Amino acid sequence: MVIQERLQTKVSKTCDVLVCGGGFAGISAALAAARMGSRVVLLEREYMLGGLGTAGLITIYLPLCDGMGRQVSFGIAEELLRLSISMGWEAKYPENWLDSDDPAGRNENTKRFQVRYNAQLFAMLAEELLLKEGVEILYGTYAVSAARENDKIQAVIVENKSGRQAICAKSYVDATGDCDIAHFAGAPTANFKQGNILAAWYYFANETGYNLQPLGASDVPDSERASSKKQVKLLVDRRFTGLDGEEISQLVCLSHKATMADIQKKRMDNAAVMPVTLATIPQLRMTRKIVGEYELKESERHTHFADSVGMVSNWKKRGPVYEVPFGTLYNKTVKNLIVAGRCTSVDETMWDVMRVIPCCAVTGQAAGTAAAMTDDFNGLEIEKLQDELQKQGVILHESEL
Ligand SMILES: Cc1cc2nc3c(=O)[nH]c(=O)nc-3n(C[C@H](O)[C@H](O)[C@H](O)COP(=O)(O)OP(=O)(O)OC[C@H]3O[C@@H](n4cnc5c(N)ncnc54)[C@H](O)[C@@H]3O)c2cc1C
Numbered sequence: 001m002v003i004q005e006r007l008q009t010k011v012s013k014t015c016d017v018l019v020c021g022g023g024f025a026g027i028s029a030a031l032a033a034a035r036m037g038s039r040v041v042l043l044e045r046e047y048m049l050g051g052l053g054t055a056g057l058i059t060i061y062l063p064l065c066d067g068m069g070r071q072v073s074f075g076i077a078e079e080l081l082r083l084s085i086s087m088g089w090e091a092k093y094p095e096n097w098l099d100s101d102d103p104a105g106r107n108e109n110t111k112r113f114q115v116r117y118n119a120q121l122f123a124m125l126a127e128e129l130l131l132k133e134g135v136e137i138l139y140g141t142y143a144v145s146a147a148r149e150n151d152k153i154q155a156v157i158v159e160n161k162s163g164r165q166a167i168c169a170k171s172y173v174d175a176t177g178d179c180d181i182a183h184f185a186g187a188p189t190a191n192f193k194q195g196n197i198l199a200a201w202y203y204f205a206n207e208t209g210y211n212l213q214p215l216g217a218s219d220v221p222d223s224e225r226a227s228s229k230k231q232v233k234l235l236v237d238r239r240f241t242g243l244d245g246e247e248i249s250q251l252v253c254l255s256h257k258a259t260m261a262d263i264q265k266k267r268m269d270n271a272a273v274m275p276v277t278l279a280t281i282p283q284l285r286m287t288r289k290i291v292g293e294y295e296l297k298e299s300e301r302h303t304h305f306a307d308s309v310g311m312v313s314n315w316k317k318r319g320p321v322y323e324v325p326f327g328t329l330y331n332k333t334v335k336n337l338i339v340a341g342r343c344t345s346v347d348e349t350m351w352d353v354m355r356v357i358p359c360c361a362v363t364g365q366a367a368g369t370a371a372a373m374t375d376d377f378n379g380l381e382i383e384k385l386q387d388e389l390q391k392q393g394v395i396l397h398e399s400e401l
Contacts (some may be wrong), residue, residue, distance in 0.1 A: 009147075009157055011166045015041040016372045018156055018169035019142040023051020024340025026175030026359050028076045029127050029371065032175070032392070034133040036372035041167060042130065043141040043158060046281060046344045049126045051177060053357050054119040055280045057091065057201045059212060060355045065097070066111040067318025068105035070401050072311040075394040076376065077361035083125050084117035090212070091116045108318055118211070119277075143176065146184035150335045152375070153185050171317070171371040175364060178243065179288040180345035187334040188239045188291035191346060193268035194222045195239025197232060198314025199283040200258040202215045202378035204266065208281075215258055218316075219285070223349045251282055285342075286355055292345025293378075294327030298353060307382045309389060316336045321398050322353070326385065329367055332378040340367035365394065 017033040019026045022044030030042040052058045061081050064073040071078075085093075096105040097113040118278050132182060138160065145157035147166065174181035199216030234257045240251045244299050259275065266273040271279035301320040308323035328345040330338045339345075340363040342355035353359070369388050376381045386396055394401060 009166045014040045014168045016170050019173040019180050021175035022049040024053050025360040025364035027369030028361040029173045029340050030135045032365045032368030033372040034135045040135045042135050044136040045142040047139045049124040050123045054123040057279045058121050061115045062315040063114040064314045064358050066321050067112050073358045073362050075392050076365040077358045082360050083114050084122045087121050090143040101289040117231050144302050148185050164254050165325045170375040173371050174339040175341050177342050185334045187331045188393045189288050191288050192286040196284050198235040200255040202259045204271045205274050221349045221352050242287035248282050253363050286351050289343045290339045292328045292346050294325045295345045296328050298349035308383045310362040310394050314353050315356050330377040338367045338376040338377050340364040
């Protein structure tokens, strides 16, 4: 059965740049666009910023360095890392990066430039920063559709307490993590083939304080499975696309069940153990991505890309450095749409590298800066974007390190 709806949707807001999704990618994009002088609206379906990195309780800011002693991700990626621990950190602290200028203390045997932070503090600090930079934040606002006219998005349709409305912008940043806006606008996208394993990261308290319990360790990509001796201990024998409402609800219930079982087990040894937070967004690593003008491959380590917009490292291995081509952030079929975060155009193995927080901040800064400069990403003069990013402190090429 189909219900025929007749909709006339009021335009409630206009702006220069509409950033959809307030995870690390969206925060970075909104910050970059606002600092370029754009009127920016950031919409977020939850009531806090940070996405998986706060509401999802994933509080490990993976490395900005290559593991061999060189920092490779700069700009907002570093600013957000420092912001995340500006009121204190959790667990290990990389003093060789944060308190020392001595390069000798940074090599293949020393700590990598990564931190653990408090989710709630970061969410409030990020909000404060964005408001200070003039970003308008719309919480509780779900993007549900996109109105497209020819090869441009005319409006993103949203729903919140005020009902259904349209927001019009010159350019749009899809930082939903799931590539929702690209999907709604009819840009080519691809789904994660392997499927997500169940994760159930939560915090518990005991006599010594509160502790992160990461249940459901990282997966081994299909491409590495045959050659890898690594075994993944699954919480449930099932995989999840993360793109179906019913399936996501089942995933959340299974995640709660795994948390409860773990808590009960811990409480048998120590009755003081209590859960203190549950994730309020589903812990999905990879779901849907844009099919961009370029697809970055994991094998393209140490490759020079003329259109690089920044660099990322590999959190799993010391050594690899990847320049991020601008072509991974857009598809020319929808001219005024750019993506950032865990839905950029990469191959399946690179996806597992590119989805993590520092990489999301790197692509967010590039996308937000570009969105402030143009409403036609295919026509953007890449050198001008690169000049801007360099002024913001981003290093574009490995040869410049
Ligand atoms: C179990 C697990 C462990 C991980 N471990 C680590 C780790 O140790 N370190 C690390 O750095 N990374 C880790 N990651 C990956 C990392 O947390 C995320 O990939 C990264 O935070 C993604 O950032 P993002 O901004 O691209 O997307 P998200 O954090 O997913 O943010 C997207 C935001 O958009 C909002 N949104 C989505 N759809 C809509 C819509 N239609 N309308 C409005 N708002 C919308 C969401 O509410 C969310 O706030 C892990 C991920 C998982 C699941």
